[in-house]
Amino acid sequence: MANEARDARHRQRQDEIILAARRCFRRQGFHAASMARLAEEANLSVGQIYRYFTNKEAIIEEIVRRIIDARLAHMEETASVANLPQLLASRALHAEEDDALMLEVAAEATRNPVVARMLVDADERMFSQACLSVKKAHPALSDERIRASVELLAVLIEGTSFRRLTPQKASAERLHALYQQLNEQLFKTEDS
Structure with missing residues (x-):
């Protein structure tokens, strides 16, 4: 049960990052959007994003x-x-x-x-x-x-x-x- 809750939280956090990235990439494009800008959009630190996505x-x-x-x-x-x-x-x-x-x-x-x-x-x-x-x-x-x-x-x-x-x-x-x-x-x- 604890693993299911952890996995659900992991998927939720990935979804939040993806939504923030979509907004950021739409405004600035993939090339111009930095990880710092993406982290700011997601209300996370860059390090937190790297927990969910390698780059x-x-x-x-x-x-x-x-x-x-x-x-x-x-x-x-x-x-x-x-x-x-x-x-x-x-x-x-x-x-x-x-x-x-x-x-x-x-x-x-x-x-x-x-x-x-x-x-x-x-x-x-x-x-x-x-x-x-x-x-x-x-x-x-x-x-x-x-x-x-x-x-x-x-x-x-x-x-x-x-x-x-x-x-x-x-x-x-x-x-x-x-x-x-x-x-x-x-x-x-x-x-x-």
Whole structure:
């Protein structure tokens, strides 16, 4: 029982550090946010943070893991590429803060090979799961066609995340119709 309480307190403290880090990283970016600033945001000492995370990259890795876990769970909940045109048209694919943090990860990955590896690993998790979901929904498609379709969808989804930073230039209704046409082309059987 004492171990369970200790583990629960440990997880709670990690959650508090992650929330503080998310706020800090959103304001200053990963590269500019120091451990001292993060500790101040979390109302802890730097030493206390090091009890839970070995370094800033470990915090970034945990943030990325949680974002990807949430995205995979969302993918499982929706479980259909049929919903994708509406989500793309409304720019409501993921939580806006998560999109912004993943953009920060991408920027940091250009400077930091450890973070670049995290991004590659996160992409592999998402890509593999997306391929499995598409295979389940469209078993007649070849694996090569599925990989190509998922790659194109990844470009659309990631581009939509970036485009969220700017005003939408076309109506959501018109975009929905175009995304729907694209979706139908991507997932029609190869012999049709």
